[in-house]
Amino acid sequence: xRFEFTxxxxxxxxxxxxxxxxxxxxxxxxxxxxYISALVEGLQGNTIQKTLGNQAHVVVKPRxxxxxxxxxxxxxxxxxxxxxxxxxxxxxxxxxxxLPLLERTPNVVAASPMATGAALALRGEASKSIALVGVELExxxxxxxxSGKAVKGVPRLVAGEAMIGTELARDFGVDVGDRFSVxxxxxxxxxxxxxxxxxxxxxxxxxxxxYVGLRSAQSLLNVPGGATNIDLKVAELFEAExxxxxxxxxxxxEVESWMQTNAQLLSALNAQTISTLLIRVFTSIVxxxxxxxxxxxxxxxxxxxxxxxxxxxxTRRQMTQVFLAQGAIVxxxxxxxxTMLANLLLxxxxxxxxxxxxxxxxxxxxxxxxxxxxxxxxxxxxILAAVLPALRAARLDPAQAxxx
Amino acid sequence: xxxxxxxxGIRKSYGIGTSVETEVLHGIDLTLQPGEFAALIGxxxxxxxxxxxxxxxxxxxxxxxxxxxxxSVKGLADDDITARRGDMLGFVFQFHHLVPAFTALENVxxxxxxxxxxxxxxxxxxxxxxxxxxxxxxxxxxxxxxxSGGMQQRVAIARALARGSALVLADEPTGNLDTKSADDVFVxxxxxxxxxxxxxxxxxxxxRLAARCxxxxxxxxxxxxxxxxxxxxx
Ligand SMILES: Nc1ncnc2c1ncn2[C@@H]1O[C@H](COP(=O)(O)OP(=O)(O)OP(=O)(O)O)[C@@H](O)[C@H]1O
Ligand SMILES: [Mg+2]
Numbered sequence: 001x002r003f004e005f006t007x008x009x010x011x012x013x014x015x016x017x018x019x020x021x022x023x024x025x026x027x028x029x030x031x032x033x034x035y036i037s038a039l040v041e042g043l044q045g046n047t048i049q050k051t052l053g054n055q056a057h058v059v060v061k062p063r064x065x066x067x068x069x070x071x072x073x074x075x076x077x078x079x080x081x082x083x084x085x086x087x088x089x090x091x092x093x094x095x096x097x098x099l100p101l102l103e104r105t106p107n108v109v110a111a112s113p114m115a116t117g118a119a120l121a122l123r124g125e126a127s128k129s130i131a132l133v134g135v136e137l138e139x140x141x142x143x144x145x146x147s148g149k150a151v152k153g154v155p156r157l158v159a160g161e162a163m164i165g166t167e168l169a170r171d172f173g174v175d176v177g178d179r180f181s182v183x184x185x186x187x188x189x190x191x192x193x194x195x196x197x198x199x200x201x202x203x204x205x206x207x208x209x210x211y212v213g214l215r216s217a218q219s220l221l222n223v224p225g226g227a228t229n230i231d232l233k234v235a236e237l238f239e240a241e242x243x244x245x246x247x248x249x250x251x252x253x254e255v256e257s258w259m260q261t262n263a264q265l266l267s268a269l270n271a272q273t274i275s276t277l278l279i280r281v282f283t284s285i286v287x288x289x290x291x292x293x294x295x296x297x298x299x300x301x302x303x304x305x306x307x308x309x310x311x312x313x314x315t316r317r318q319m320t321q322v323f324l325a326q327g328a329i330v331x332x333x334x335x336x337x338x339t340m341l342a343n344l345l346l347x348x349x350x351x352x353x354x355x356x357x358x359x360x361x362x363x364x365x366x367x368x369x370x371x372x373x374x375x376x377x378x379x380x381x382x383i384l385a386a387v388l389p390a391l392r393a394a395r396l397d398p399a400q401a402x403x404x
Numbered sequence: 405x406x407x408x409x410x411x412x413g414i415r416k417s418y419g420i421g422t423s424v425e426t427e428v429l430h431g432i433d434l435t436l437q438p439g440e441f442a443a444l445i446g447x448x449x450x451x452x453x454x455x456x457x458x459x460x461x462x463x464x465x466x467x468x469x470x471x472x473x474x475x476s477v478k479g480l481a482d483d484d485i486t487a488r489r490g491d492m493l494g495f496v497f498q499f500h501h502l503v504p505a506f507t508a509l510e511n512v513x514x515x516x517x518x519x520x521x522x523x524x525x526x527x528x529x530x531x532x533x534x535x536x537x538x539x540x541x542x543x544x545x546x547x548x549x550x551x552s553g554g555m556q557q558r559v560a561i562a563r564a565l566a567r568g569s570a571l572v573l574a575d576e577p578t579g580n581l582d583t584k585s586a587d588d589v590f591v592x593x594x595x596x597x598x599x600x601x602x603x604x605x606x607x608x609x610x611x612r613l614a615a616r617c618x619x620x621x622x623x624x625x626x627x628x629x630x631x632x633x634x635x636x637x638x
Contacts, residue, residue: 002521010505308501311462312515312563313490315483399463402501403453 004318007309008325015298019330022294026334026378027341029287033280034342034366034374039349040276042364044269048237051262054200056112056143056231057240060102060247061254062090089117091226098230098251105250107234107243110142113227115217121164121210123172123180130168131208132182134217143231146198146211152176153196157213162192165206166199182210186222284381287334291327291385299323299389306393307401316394323390324383331382335375342366406474408571408603409436409459414468416454416626428454430626431468436605438570441597443614444607446623452607453575455623459605460573461489473570490519494564494602496574496593502548502556502563508535509544512563519567527566534562538592554585561592565602572596574606578613590616 012019092098095113102111112135119132137157141147146163147155153176155163162182164174174180174194181191192212200206218224234240237258244257259266299306306319346364416429428451436442444452457463458470461477470477473492477485495501502511509531516527523531535544538558540551548556557577564572574593578586590613596602606617614620615634622630 003517006517007505014505304501305503305505307462308503309514309518310486311460311489311495312518313486314518315486317483318518397463399457399460402462402497 003314004321004325005329007322008329011298011302011322012326012329015301018294018298022291022330023334023337025290026287026331026382027337029283029290030335030338030374030378031341031345033283033377034339034371035345036279037276037370037374038342038346038364038366040272041367041370044272047265047269050201051265052237052258054144054202054205055258055261057234057237057258058108058232058244058247059256060092060098060230060232060251061228061256062092063252063254089115089221089223089228091115091223091228092230092253093226095227095230101250102230102232102247105243105247107236107239108232109235110139110233112136112139112143112231113214113229114140114231115214115221115223115226115228117184117217117221117228119182119184119210119220121168121172121180121182123174126172128168128171129208130182130210132184132217132220133209133211134214134221135211136214137211140211140231143233149198149200150196151199153194155198156195157211158195159213159216160191160193161195161213163196163198163211164194165209166197167203167206168208168210169194169197171207182212182220184220184222186220188220188222190216190220192216280377284377287378288381288385291330291382292388295323295326295386295389296392298326299393302393303396303401306396307398307403310396310398310401320390320394323393324386327382327384327386327390328379329382331379331385332375334382335378338378339366339371339375342371405438407435407471408438408440408473409434410469410471410474411435411459412469414455414458414470415466416451416458417466420466427466428626429458429465432626432628434621434628434631436571436603438603439597439601440619441594441604441617442606442619442621443617444605444621444623445609445611445614446629450623451626452623456573456575456605456607459571460493460495461485462495490515491567492570494566494569494572496557496560496564496572496577498576498579502559504548507545507547508540508551508559511548511559512566514563515567531562531566534565535559538562539588552585554581554588557581557585557589558592561589561596565596565600568600569602571603571605574604576607576609579609586610586613 099111099113102108115134117132119130121128121130135157137146137155150163151166157163169175172180176194176197179191179193181189183189198209198211200209218226221228234243240257241259244255244260247255310319343366346366350364411432411434414429414432415427417425417427419425432455444456446452458465461472472488477488480488503514506514509528512531512534513523513527516523532544535541538561540555540558540562543551543555548559551559561577572593577593578589581589593604593606594616597604608614617634619633620630621628
């Protein structure tokens with residue numbers, strides 16, 4: 001390959017202006033693709049993180065109680081009569097037996113039982129409707145890292161302690177160490193001391209969430225020893241639905257993945273991904289055509305030299321490879337330059353495009369995989385673009401080539 | 405020792421299958437022995453370059469048999485033909501035909517780079533010696549564009565002799581040079597022929613130069629009209 005690369009490099013250096021032109025073209029293409037991809041990757045990562053920051057990837061719940069077909073008309077009337085009983089939260093009573101099974105399921109990395117329901121928070125005259133969430137903090141942290149969201153106080157959920165959203169604390173005028181009471185529809189009440197304030201990154205949640213120990217919530221919500229749902233975290237985010245489907249076959253419960261609950265978000269992400277793909281494809285086509293057109297001209301210009309080299313013993317394959325190597329070199333240099341250009345663009349973006357709070361809109365960084373992927377793609381584009389000119393170069397008889 | 409080339413009934417047509425199909429060579433028989441120093445003359449358009457290109461394996465013949473170094477080249481694959489060309493043949497063309505992107509020395513050792521993928525120290529030494537022999541010891545690292553026509557032609561001669569070619573085919577090697585340079589180039593070819601025993605077939609329009617060869621082959625209208633030795637002189 002020494003001969004092929006030596007000649008390819010010399011030819012490129014000789015046609016300096018043309019070479020610079022295509023390298024610049026490749027660099028521009030690579031920069032666009034890399035920049036857009038990194039931007040969309042960052043945007044999507046940010047969106048997903050925001051969405052899933054407070055949400056389990058998969059939630060296991062008791063089945064909705066549907067009207068059983070076996071119910072006779074009279075039974076149905078009785079059922080209507082006892083309507084108020086439906087108020088009672090449905091719960092998973094054997095959750096501790098279920099946890100090992102869930103944790104053993106492929107892709108599942110953490111499971112956390114939860115007892116949650118609506119309640120009222122009371123302090124003095126004021127009352128607020130809240131979402132009462134009872135969890136084992138250690139387990140729950142592995143799902144959404146609640147402790148990491150504590151902005152004040154010590155994240156802790158021992159008996160009689162609560163962690164509440166920052167907005168709720170403000171509405172109530174309470175702070176860490178203060179007490180408030182929680183009352184539920186079943187008439188139970190308990191007083192909690194505020195251990196920590198948490199910022200869930202969403203005003204609505206900050207206004208409503210009250211986290212307490214699992215036991216307290218169980219007794220307040222009248223599901224003694226039970227869990228209203230089990231939260232799961234998975235390793236492969238986009239496999240969540242497959243994992244949920246697997247679980248549906250194994251347990252007689254309702255299993256919901258984030259991909260179901262956020263179907264709209266998911267289709268938006270898909271649309272973005274497809275747009276990015278289109279940009280990539282069209283940019284690649286433009287780059288390929290650009291390289292090819294310059295190399296075709298170069299083959300015509302270099303016709304005589306091709307003939308001379310053939311006369312000196314260069315095979316058709318060697319001449320083909322000289323031009324393939326030119327395409328590869330141009331693709332490689334162009335992609336290195338383009339990656340640097342993309343880095344500059346990304347730096348400009350994160351330096352000058354800021355949100356209202358003065359922070360960058362979201363974190364974008366050029367991952368090595370992305371950069372390497374695009375560089376590889378550009379090099380392949382270069383080689384692809386060189387195929388036709390290369391074949392043309394090799395086709396000529398040396399005599400034809402030399403005769404002008 | 406077998407003849408270096410043996411042509412039998414070589415024919416060449418251009419534009420085969422089109423309305424302008426023409427036969428340019430009408431059955432050429434020709435044999436060259438190792439060490440010969442022959443001139444190929446004839447009027448313009450008589451087919452001299454075509455014949456030289458066929459002998460040089462630069463284009464295919466239409467019919468006939470051609471043995472190079474005793475081996476028929478008929479039906480050989482392109483790669484084998486290329487290999488035989490690289491191993492046995494050297495070329496000197498009227499317009500020098502160096503590769504402009506490379507220096508004089510790089511042009512001379514190019515056949516090594518092509519065949520071996522690298523240029524050994526021995527090859528470099530040989531290249532320097534060849535260039536010194538043709539009087540270009542000071543121009544090793546000059547690009548062709550920096551050299552005069554006569555100098556470029558001498559680089560081309562050095563290149564034709566790299567890798568010890570057995571047969572050098574020269575198509576009007578002096579056609580583009582002034583009388584003095586032409587003479588120098590011719591003398592060089594003759595020297596290589598005497599010192600190394602390299603066989604030469606030289607197309608020329610210059611009767612004065614042809615007369616200084618050992619043998620004159622005359623081509624008229626695609627046929628050999630005369631083939632005679634030159635009386636020993638000097
Ligand atoms: N590629 C080609 N296609 C068609 N005809 C060709 C081709 N090459 C050469 N010819 C024709 O073949 C004939 C012989 O050409 P050739 O170049 O061999 O002559 P020559 O003896 O070398 O002439 P000159 O002394 O002018 O160089 C000419 O009539 C020429 O027009
Ligand atoms: Mg000619």
